[in-house]
Amino acid sequence: PSSGVNPAVSDPSRQAMVHFARACQPRLHGAAFVVRFDGFLGATVRSVLAAAIMVARPSIPVKLHATIPEALLWLGRSTPQKLPPAPLVLERAGRLATLLGSSLA
Helix, strand or coil, X not given: CCCCCCCCCCHHHHHHHHHHHHHHHHHCCCEEEECCCCHHHHHHHHHHHHHHHHHHCCCCCEEEECCHHHHHHHHXXXXXXXXXXXXXXXXXXXXXXXXXXXXXX
16 A cells, blocks of 8 residues: 555565575575555656666566456466465465555455
8 A cells, every 4th residue: 555655675585686586596486576655656766667667678577466366367377387276375464464564355
């Protein structure tokens, strides 16, 4: 949600994302990023990030989404042979969302 939250990614968050991507690279088959800002702000942030992704030319499928369920559906379609069973993915995503103080909605 966009209620007064600064959309900029902090340096520690950025470093954690880079570390995660490098650690997972041998097994990374796709990436779905969720930008949970509403309206114009969300659309703008997703557009800027999409342009950065296009410039980076990733070797795996990468896409931005507005919701976690939307991202999980896309991942399931883009990398079906690589994902664990859908109920397991949803359970893990739910636990991650809880750890982040959020929800899947």
